[in-house]
Amino acid sequence: MSACRRRHRMPFGAEVIEDGGVRFRLWAPGAQRLELCLVGDGATTEMLPMEVEEDGWYGLTTDRAGAGTLYRFRVDGAMQVPDPASRFQPQDVHGPSEVVDPLGWEWSDCAWRGRPWEEAVIYELHVGSFTPAGDFAGVERKLDYLCELGVTALELMPVADFPGARNWGYDGVGLYAPDSVYGRPESLKALVAAAHAREMMVLLDVVYNHFGPEGNYLSIYAPPFFDPRRQTPWGAAINFDGEASRWVRQFFIENALYWLREFNFDGLRFDAVHAISDDSARHILFELADRVRDQTEASRHVHLVLENDDNAARYLRRDPEQRQRWYAAQWNDDIHHAFHVALTGEDSGYYRDYTDPARHLARCLTQGFAYQGEPSPYRNDQPRGEASADLPASAFVAFTQNHDQIGNRAFGERLEALAPTAAVRAAQALLLLAPSPPLLFMGQEWCSRKPFLFFCDFGAELAESVVSGRRAEFAGFPQFSDPAAREKIPDPMAEATFRQVVLDWESVDDPPHADCLALTRELLALRKRELLPRMSAAGVFGEGYHLLGERAFAADWRLPTGERLRVMANLGETPFADVSPASGRCFYASHALQEKTLPPWSVFWYLDEGPPR
Secondary structure: OOOEOOOOOOOOEEEEOOOOOEEEEEEOOOOOOEEEEEEEOOEEEEEEEOEEOHHHEEEEEEOOOOOOOEEEEEEOOOOEEOOOOOOOOOOOOOOOEEOOOHHHOOEOOOOOOOOOHHHOOEEEEOHHHHOOOOOHHHHHOOHHHHHHHOOOEEEEOOOEEOOOOOOOOOOOOEEEEEOOOOOOHHHHHHHHHHHHHOOOEEEEEEOOOOOOOOOOOHHHHOHHHEEEEEEEOOEEEEOOOOOOHHHHHHHHHHHHHHHHHHOOOOEEEEOOHHHOOOOOOOOHHHHHHHHHHHHOOOOOOOEEEEOOOOOOHHHHOEOOOOOEOOOOEEEOHHHHHHHHHHHHOOOOHHHHHHOOHHHHHHHHHHHOOOOOOOEEHHHOOEEOOOOOOOOOHHHEEEOOOOHHHHHOOOOOOOHHHOOOHHHHHHHHHHHHHOOOOEEEEOOHHHOOOOOOOOOOOOOHHHHHHHHHHHHHOOOOOHHHOOHHHHOOOOOOOOHHHHHHHOOOHHHOOOHHHHHHHHHHHHHHHHHHHHHHHHOOOOOOEEEEEEEOOOOEEEEEEEOOOOOEEEEEEEOOOOOEEOOOOOOOEEEEEOOOOEOOEEOOOEEEEEEEOOOOO
């Protein structure tokens, strides 16, 4: 395949220019003067004054720098800071930035145009703990395995530069720089190209609601980047709607375009957008999505996905032809919570909202959100969510596990450690054969019991507060009311905590894991054979559901072909009798069919290929 080169031209940062040299630009409205510091052999070798431009900008074009040059900016003759739009931080968040020429990388996927969203089978992973290597190359070596499993979309937890040697990724401060722990930018590009060669999409998780607590220097020279009137758990909120917010909004929009164009990602997942405060006439989420649609190739599939605790369905609306207007989908936390309560019986915290799990799960499967404006007991009976029943199933990413729902537990237990094996198998059969895009968290396909704990590696000045803060989070839970019990919660700063979460690939072939892996492969093969040919951009829509009992339900969907997809499930420990059989061809049965009886933890999928009724 012929090679091609890609670059997203940014209005800031360091841009290598065609006739030699580099153009540097930084928005620093709080600075009186700015200098470019060129770094060599670990020390500053030259300082060049930058020119004052309009609206708080400083710029300089010089032939004294080129690809590979290390640099910083000096603010008002004092502190030297890295570039917030640095393409690479080889010495971590406090070190100098490196000039990168993206045109120096030759791509091998010029013909790649992506895949339609309805084909997505998503596999979420953390680069640092997915393999013992803990880098982009380690992930690349597992692509054949994922392809054979049936995965069509890789989703990387955030890779933007974070402080230290290990982090979930949600404490990033260098939002344009792949973290050096995982490899150079070229290594990430190699991973993306290798996935595309296997017809696999690659999605990237990005964080636009806050910066991490260490290594963010923006407040020193660009105070308008933040809004002190609004406080968040991470400090002052990002200023998306106040005075001077124009350039703040541009910073994040350009970041989205950068990952999509320069790294050829197939889509982005936006973390916790409910934590973004924006009262402007055009919300940043709408503006960003419009810009992405306008500035990416029309022939290319690009998918934008939200995490939004508000369940704001307006971002997911389709046009009359069922094409995505703004966002392809949202992570559906409701379906996870309903699954979790059904399988484990836990009903504390936000699980209080899902104490009728069969009804909530059936509603999520066929109508999107469990809460569509109804009062939420967990939120003091405040209404939550917006109507979503008119949206296609593809607008809701479904999962029984993900990094958050595992890692936010004190001991990071996976579902396999909390629920019976039969229950986990039933949930897998519902998840992977329902029409919503399913998401698997790394290791879930073989029922790994490795915990996924919270871990980080901040500087010494933050260490004590991180450890005490993590343990204080659980003080309100009955099992952690005793301080001695909280002391047993793993220290997120300890390297040993991180080592516990690295997947143990040598155990995949052990009998319990091998059986789970075989089931996952079987279910994904069925999805590819039975569902994909019947799905299209026209969308799959829920036709309704009805409860068969406290733990049993039936649901069906209308397929674009005119056929009906149906499921009957019993998510309980006792058989459910006196059930009328579903019409159509049964293409998956978790148990031997018993007339008018659903065995415990059973799932049956049907296709009604006759005329619509």
